[in-house]
Amino acid sequence: MARGVTFGELLPNGADYVETTATSAIDLQLEQSERRRRRRRRQMWVQNWLTTMARQEHCQYYHLVQRLKQDNPNQFKKYRRMPVELFDERALDGKNIKIRAPALSGSDYWCDDKSCYAIVLLALVDYNYKFLWVDTGGLGHQSDAHIFSAFHLKDRLETGTLGLPPPETIEQAAAGAGGQQRRTFVMKPWSKKYMTKEELNYRIMANRWRRLMTVFYQAPEVAQTTTECYIVLHNLTRLKYPATLRAHYGSFKSNINYEEMAINTLEGIWNCSFENVDLDTLTQFHMQESNTTKEHHKCIKKNPGVNGIVTCLPHLKELCQSKRINSQKVVRLPLRLVSPLMKKYPDLKILHLVRDPRASIISQYVKLKYFPWNQLQKYTETFCARVHEDLQTTAKIARDYPGRIKLVRYETMAEHPLEITDELYQFVDAKITKELHKYVYDRTLSGKKDTNCVTCLVKSNASVAANKWRTSIGLRAAQAIDAKCGKVYTLLGYKPVKTVLDLKNLTGSLKISDIKFAGMTV
Missing domain, CATH: 3.30.420 (Nucleotidyltransferase; domain 5)
Known part of the structure; x- marks a missing residue:
């Protein structure tokens, strides 16, 4: 294998930015994949409503047909x-x-x-x-x-x-x-x-x-x-x-009843009606990390099985009903599903957290293996189309329900964790305490040793950690993502990279500060 290309000799001031052999191999693989894509002829006819995004999000025939029935009855009749x-x-x-x-x-x-x-x-x-x-x-x-x-x-x-x-x-x-x-x-x-x-x-x-x-x-x-x-x-x-079918019918996102199940789960937790929530949610490991649900997790560990869950639910329900604010972290749920609930729940507020698509995509590849690397461009197109759809929904909610949705960039929160925490507590009409400020400071700015626990991250410097992805991606891969995510960059204020120096120099920001979106400063 050829030696990695060293850029230290080419850059001013003897900078030691190195494009490793692994990154070079990735770039070569991307180039070969693009050549094959241009060369490959289309071998089947596909309905024009069956887009790449629709197939990626819904996957199964039943769910695709149901979505078509809702979105375009005329196209459904024709099909x-x-x-x-x-x-x-x-x-x-x-x-x-x-x-x-x-x-x-x-x-x-x-x-x-x-x-x-x-x-x-x-x-x-x-x-x-x-x-x-x-x-x-x-x-x-x-x-x-x-x-x-x-x-x-x-x-x-x-x-x-x-x-x-x-x-x-x-x-x-x-x-x-x-x-x-x-x-x-x-x-x-x-x-x-x-x-x-x-x-x-x-x-x-x-x-x-x-x-x-x-x-x-x-x-x-x-x-x-x-x-x-x-x-x-x-x-x-x-x-x-x-939800208990997913081990046999595919991933959670491709589950036939995913959208219906997701909304039922959200409303079940909001209303403290846990008897309507699926078993996977009631037993997931994340509950052991929350102060409010830790006891419930211990209870179901001591009492395994469905009967154990039934035994533990009354305490969880009582605890839920005693709290003034009920919050949930929902990952990769399409915002169009939540939008109709804004009218049904007048007190509902949404915090929409976004991140640089390059960081999100690299994280999903490295940690979750969501896609093979030779499918980077295809996956990026689907990913950014989904993000763009969510942003359009956010703008609509901001117009229809002012003050009930807030957009926050992950990088801004990492750079100013204490200030953003104050804004978030003010957004939900909650009082912030000195103990909470210390808690946030200890986990983002204190210089303590980093941890890799999925739900209990501690970063010695959150801002540096938020940009760490820039050291593990090559220029060609970053530019491949840039080419597919231009609309998202424009809305959120992210900058495409032109040179290796732009990408690897962590002192330079890849976002525009204080950009406006739907009347909100992000």
């Missing part, structure tokens, strides 16, 4: 060929549940396709992966169409007693898998071989309730009852505790 008010997608399919061959059953339970003995689960599910109608009495040798012909749902559909619109309104039909006959209430929009795992509801359920992926050694009746219990638990989990 789905049906109006919003009539769209109600369902799917019908069967799943073999493996069992041990029952005594004296012959070949009744034998399934040739799977080469095993099984009962058949035939189910109708909705677009949110919830079961609507199930039959677990099918025998392994029977096809889906055979079972459906004896399915009590079929009789209700054919006699028109299920409450569906007339047959000509095909928007209310169910999507059947390959074995289903076409009827006025059943369509086959795709072949089964093109379905993904997320489009097959029983695979999602089986991935959560792993017992369904093994063989039942009990009688068929026991296997039927157990499967039906899992279906009830699956539906309950989707409705009541969507």
Whole structure:
């Protein structure tokens, strides 16, 4: 590997700024990635409403469609060929549940396709992966169409007693898998071989309730009852505790019910209604670092499980109701979700904390591995589009609800922690004390040894720590971020870098002081 390029000989006064070999390798990787991107031809057609930002934020089909229904009903009708008010997608399919061959059953339970003995689960599910109608009495040798012909749902559909619109309104039909006959209430929009795992509801359920992926050694009746219990638990989990699904359905941000769950969690904590808050939030490790929730965290450690949480909730609720101010730190929540709550909660105030996009992106790469480095430009575009959207929402809230939202730059807070603390306490109409001033000073300016605890940071000099990212990023990487975040820089007063000296000289600021945004000085 080639030696790192030393800039000490090139810069005035013998400055010893060094571009390391690692940074050079990153720059080379960026250049190669850009060449491939220019060379690569587009290989698929994508709906114009399905932007990179939408895919990154919502990820899954259900959530994308729900967002489109809300934002642009006309585009939704054009895309789905049906109006919003009539769209109600369902799917019908069967799943073999493996069992041990029952005594004296012959070949009744034998399934040739799977080469095993099984009962058949035939189910109708909705677009949110919830079961609507199930039959677990099918025998392994029977096809889906055979079972459906004896399915009590079929009789209700054919006699028109299920409450569906007339047959000509095909928007209310169910999507059947390959074995289903076409009827006025059943369509086959795709072949089964093109379905993904997320489009097959029983695979999602089986991935959560792993017992369904093994063989039942009990009688068929026991296997039927157990499967039906899992279906009830699956539906309950989707409705009541969507956050507990994330280990199986992807990251928290891509959870199907993320937006609904996020708002329910916020309102549950604001109203001290913790029985409406998901289990992950009630047991997260951050609670051990807060003076007000530390005892609750100790309680659930002593009393593990759901019953333990129920035991500990009354004390947490009593503590919450005794406080005048209820504050929450929310990371990467789109502000458009909170904006409608400003009218519902007249006392709600928002502190919008922003940071230099270069620092945020590097931190998310180094500490959280949110994206591969060769996808830096793509991720930056999505990230800054999201920040820009939040800033537009902040400006709208500032116009509609003056004095109830405050924008603060992270770098300004790091440079003047005591002054910003005074402003924040004044913003929420709270009294600041000498003890609090000392607490802030000890953790930002006292010169104490730095700590790396996620929730209990102590910095010997907060301003230096806030700019430390500039020593770990190369010029080309910084300029790649600059190219995608120009609108955000203009609004927040951040400066693009032109030379290595601009980037590495920590005595020079990369922000404009006292810039105005929506009538606020940031």
